[in-house]
Amino acid sequence: MGIRTLRVAVILIGVMPSGAALITMLIIDRPLCLDCIAERTNMSVPRVEEYLGVIRGSLTVYHEAYDRCRACGRSAKVVSLDQPL
Numbered sequence: 603m604g605i606r607t608l609r610v611a612v613i614l615i616g617v618m619p620s621g622a623a624l625i626t627m628l629i630i631d632r633p634l635c636l637d638c639i640a641e642r643t644n645m646s647v648p649r650v651e652e653y654l655g656v657i658r659g660s661l662t663v664y665h666e667a668y669d670r671c672r673a674c675g676r677s678a679k680v681v682s683l684d685q686p687l
């Protein structure tokens with residue numbers, strides 16, 4: 603993670619609900635499926651979806667696609683953040 607990315611992440615943590623900020627950190631430069639995000643954050647999938655809604659509304663770099671999850675390797679809906687700025 604580059605210094606610019608880190609700075610953006612720090613800003614986000616200040617303005618977002620902590621759950622959304624946590625997810626943001628997880629998916630920067632690394633597309634993950636909802637199951638893996640839920641597992642890593644100890645949240646339920648519906649809760650993850652809820653926070654993704656917050657992130658989607660806040661970040662233009664938010665990206666959703668059908669792709670391979672970088673954590674579990676399954677093909678599924680994955681979410682990620684494109685390199686900001």
Ligand SMILES: [Zn+2]
Nearest residue numbers: 635638671674
């Ligand atoms: Zn996964």
